[in-house]
Amino acid sequence: MSPTRRRLVGGLDLGGTKIQAVLLDGHRSVVAQARHPTPRDGGPQNVIEELASTLAEACGQASVEATDLAGVGVGSPGAIDTESGVVTGAGNLPGEGAPIPMGAGLRELAGVPTYVENDVTVGVNAEYVLGAARGSRSLLGVWWGTGVGGGIVLDGEVWEGRGAAGEIGHVVVKVGGARCTCGRRGCLEAYAGRGAMEIRARHLHGRGQKTELFKIMEKRGRERLQSGIWARALEHGDAMAIQLIDRAVEALGAGVASAVNLLDVETVVIGGGLGTRLGEPYVERIREAMGPHLFVTERPPEVRCAALGDLGGAIGAALLVPEAAA
Numbered sequence: 001m002s003p004t005r006r007r008l009v010g011g012l013d014l015g016g017t018k019i020q021a022v023l024l025d026g027h028r029s030v031v032a033q034a035r036h037p038t039p040r041d042g043g044p045q046n047v048i049e050e051l052a053s054t055l056a057e058a059c060g061q062a063s064v065e066a067t068d069l070a071g072v073g074v075g076s077p078g079a080i081d082t083e084s085g086v087v088t089g090a091g092n093l094p095g096e097g098a099p100i101p102m103g104a105g106l107r108e109l110a111g112v113p114t115y116v117e118n119d120v121t122v123g124v125n126a127e128y129v130l131g132a133a134r135g136s137r138s139l140l141g142v143w144w145g146t147g148v149g150g151g152i153v154l155d156g157e158v159w160e161g162r163g164a165a166g167e168i169g170h171v172v173v174k175v176g177g178a179r180c181t182c183g184r185r186g187c188l189e190a191y192a193g194r195g196a197m198e199i200r201a202r203h204l205h206g207r208g209q210k211t212e213l214f215k216i217m218e219k220r221g222r223e224r225l226q227s228g229i230w231a232r233a234l235e236h237g238d239a240m241a242i243q244l245i246d247r248a249v250e251a252l253g254a255g256v257a258s259a260v261n262l263l264d265v266e267t268v269v270i271g272g273g274l275g276t277r278l279g280e281p282y283v284e285r286i287r288e289a290m291g292p293h294l295f296v297t298e299r300p301p302e303v304r305c306a307a308l309g310d311l312g313g314a315i316g317a318a319l320l321v322p323e324a325a326a
């Protein structure tokens with residue numbers, strides 16, 4: 001085996017609808033990638049098998065075996081025990097939140113050292129190391145997707161608190177406000193999470209308010225209002241989509257500015273499925289919505305769109321492998 005090949009590392013981003021694999025070389029450049037749908041049925045073992053097969057496809061492109069890799073990192077939704085590599089509470093995956101022994105399972109199937117971490121944490125870290133926040137010493141990552149997740153880097157170190165830091169989606173933007181999917185009231189996610197926005201859209205639609213959202217969804221053969229559907233409805237000037245996204249942007253402005261008042265970070269990166277899909281024009285709107293809530297108005301943080309796009313999660317997962325992080 002050549003020294004270059006020995007340094008290849010794998011990264012897997014496990015999402016609710018797709019699994020993205022990448023291989024990084026010694027310069028942390030993507031040399032191969034593959035994407036498979038996330039299994040919809042079965043249990044934990046089906047998820048682990050599909051992860052291994054997506055990784056194997058990427059390895060095939062680079063003419064290596066998974067066993068040649070220095071290691072593979074996995075970014076997964078849910079609560080992660082990073083020591084054991086066990087994932088719990090990932091409700092969008094087959095098995096409905098049952099514990100998934102991802103680290104041990106993948107190590108056995110693919111024959112490669114495996115490291116598992118939360119998907120938002122690895123995505124934010126990728127933007128810190130290689131993406132939009134490169135060169136910043138402090139960062140707040142806001143992952144605007146089905147929920148609103150977050151990650152914090154302070155003085156060059158990831159801040160995880162006692163394990164649950166960065167939950168910006170559950171910062172309260174309105175006391176006694178809208179019901180959040182977490183069961184509480186007034187959380188940022190209750191206004192900005194794509195899941196909560198879909199619940200609101202279905203409610204308004206059921207009461208007779210007109211919208212193109214569900215027509216676009218059906219035309220695309222989808223069951224959920226995915227990011228691309230929101231983007232298309234906005235392009236069409238759909239009144240309900242505009243109203244709900246406006247409400248989300250306003251809530252993001254208040255929640256993110258409040259977090260900045262507390263942490264005084266250099267850079268805010270807006271990522272996640274919806275954040276990445278809507279891109280810079282909406283990042284600009286979030287920047288404007290933050291303005292009235294910032295305590296130190298003359299020195300606002302940089303607010304940027306995530307730069308690594310769809311591959312950011314998988315690249316961040318690969319950085320979990322010690323050989324890639326070094």
Ligand SMILES: [Zn+2]
Pocket residue numbers: 169170180181182183184187189190
């Ligand atoms: Zn909440």
